[in-house]
Amino acid sequence: MARWYGLMAAAVVPLVGGCVDRRFVVTTNVPGAQVAWEGKPLGPSPVDSRWEYAGNYTVSALAPGYEPLTQTVRLAPKWYMYPPFDLITETLYPGRIEDVRRIDLTLQPLQPLSDAELLANAERIRAEGKALPPSRFPDKKDAAPRPAGAPAAPLPSTTPGPTNPVVPSIGPGLPYGGGILPPDRLDR
Numbered sequence: 001m002a003r004w005y006g007l008m009a010a011a012v013v014p015l016v017g018g019c020v021d022r023r024f025v026v027t028t029n030v031p032g033a034q035v036a037w038e039g040k041p042l043g044p045s046p047v048d049s050r051w052e053y054a055g056n057y058t059v060s061a062l063a064p065g066y067e068p069l070t071q072t073v074r075l076a077p078k079w080y081m082y083p084p085f086d087l088i089t090e091t092l093y094p095g096r097i098e099d100v101r102r103i104d105l106t107l108q109p110l111q112p113l114s115d116a117e118l119l120a121n122a123e124r125i126r127a128e129g130k131a132l133p134p135s136r137f138p139d140k141k142d143a144a145p146r147p148a149g150a151p152a153a154p155l156p157s158t159t160p161g162p163t164n165p166v167v168p169s170i171g172p173g174l175p176y177g178g179g180i181l182p183p184d185r186l187d188r
Contacts, residue, residue, distance in 0.1 A: 022051050024075065024101040026059060033063035033107060045105075051075060059103060066107040073103050 026035045028045040035042045037059055042049055045061065054077035060070045078099060113121070 020097045022099045026103045028105045030063040033061045036060040
């Protein structure tokens with residue numbers, strides 16, 4: 001008989017098992033500000049999502065006309081998250097526990113840059129641009145201009161040979177077989 005009760009208890013426990021619903025809600029002083037949680041976009045505020053583990057998380061908000069805001073928030077554990085209570089609340093407790101954390105973010109209006117800051121930023125960007133390696137592609141201004149009425153440069157040869165192997169590909173103006181398939185023939 002004790003064995004029978006044990007089997008019944010084992011069958012019933014999963015049916016009445018507990019549940020902890022962990023959610024957070026992020027609100028901002030600017031409705032519709034874009035919110036990101038741990039670098040992943042959540043959407044416009046107010047927004048909510050689920051979380052599993054207590055700890056520190058990074059939340060960001062961005063809105064036009066406001067300074068971007070990144071803040072670290074701590075979701076502290078509650079009594080039912082510590083052992084052995086977590087086992088009881090997650091599996092054996094017959095009810096449901098709702099844990100909703102509210103996070104309020106206050107965005108500050110964007111401060112215009114002074115002329116000195118703007119010029120300093122421009123000089124910094126100019127210096128970074130000069131430090132870049134040269135381009136692999138020549139500028140159009142460096143190419144010799146084509147005289148008026150002169151024909152355009154000839155197309156490369158498409159005849160298969162040692163210097164021009166056959167490349168099997170399809171696309172407008174791309175080699176196909178032994179020649180170039182014109183774009184107007186692609187539809188046929």
